[in-house]
């Protein structure tokens with residue numbers, strides 16, 4: 001089995017590579033990553049010497065490069081994690097989101113069509129469904145919920161999903177799609193809520209909460225997500241979409257206060273800042289399909305997961321301090337000033 005994992009130097013892709021190289025030491029795993037600002041080769045340090053692992057630097061939207069890679073490697077499976085993923089960045093500058101998330105997915109699908117593949121898996125997001133109202137805790141996203149996007153990011157991911165479905169039906173590319181809720185855990189880039197709050201709190205910097213902090217996200221521990229994708233590529237049915245949720249709904253304010261408490265810091269660090277444009281209120285996933293069809297359920301509660309995550313950030317300070325001191329800091333200052 002030879003698997004190309006695109007975006008493997010990013011957060012979820014990197015965790016997936018750790019999971020797969022440990023669980024299936026005989027599989028050939030190729031990480032393809034463009035090493036943009038959010039990709040970090042240090043995330044893969046412990047697998048670089050693995051005899052069945054290979055790292056290739058490249059961009060999924062570079063057609064010649066992707067065709068050459070398929071010709072040389074003849075992969076059995078593609079798992080596409082490569083994406084621009086930060087909603088705020090998509091609001092500030094949508095272009096690269098269209099380029100990587102839509103055109104890049106299109107190039108990968110063309111390569112699958114041209115060279116043949118056993119399975120193409122698209123890692124997508126529950127943001128394609130839009131949001132749910134706060135006063136309807138009885139409502140959840142199912143795989144039948146219509147697409148209804150809010151941000152350029154979610155629109156780009158939804159477009160990619162539609163392309164995957166079109167190639168699956170029209171060209172018989174054997175594809176599956178998973179739509180996950182908010183992931184958290186080790187190697188999470190410190191622009192996203194949880195790692196940003198941990199890093200800022202440890203540096204006694206203010207914690208910028210958008211709006212009133214009442215928006216709800218469903219938190220999925222990244223290892224649980226990796227197990228779900230592992231199951232889908234091995235046992236999932238071609239043409240199907242699987243929602244992957246953590247069943248851990250929390251308001252943003254609850255998350256921030258938990259981090260403050262765990263780190264022994266003061267709630268005075270919280271600073272309420274201008275709300276995100278078009279800010280989605282609540283994400284929540286109905287996990288019935290993946291549970292019934294593949295037997296997958298999340299195993300990590302938020303209380304366990306957040307403790308493990310905080311410990312990881314304490315034990316791996318150099319990983320995120322390097323990021324914060326470099327490129328990311330320039331972006332952070334531009335977006336948030338000196339908050």
Ligand SMILES: Cc1cn([C@H]2C[C@H](O)[C@@H](COP(=O)(O)OP(=O)(O)O[C@H]3O[C@H](C)C(=O)[C@H](O)[C@H]3O)O2)c(=O)[nH]c1=O
Pocket residue numbers: 085086087088124125126127180181182183191192193194196208209210211215216217252276
């Ligand atoms: C960075 C930041 C965020 N927030 C709020 C905004 C959201 O309501 C929540 C989480 O924000 P974050 O940007 O971490 O994640 P989402 O916008 O929910 O999107 C994430 O989860 C989905 C599934 C993906 O598909 C995205 O790729 C992933 O980035 O905290 C703040 O209040 N302050 C901050 O400084």
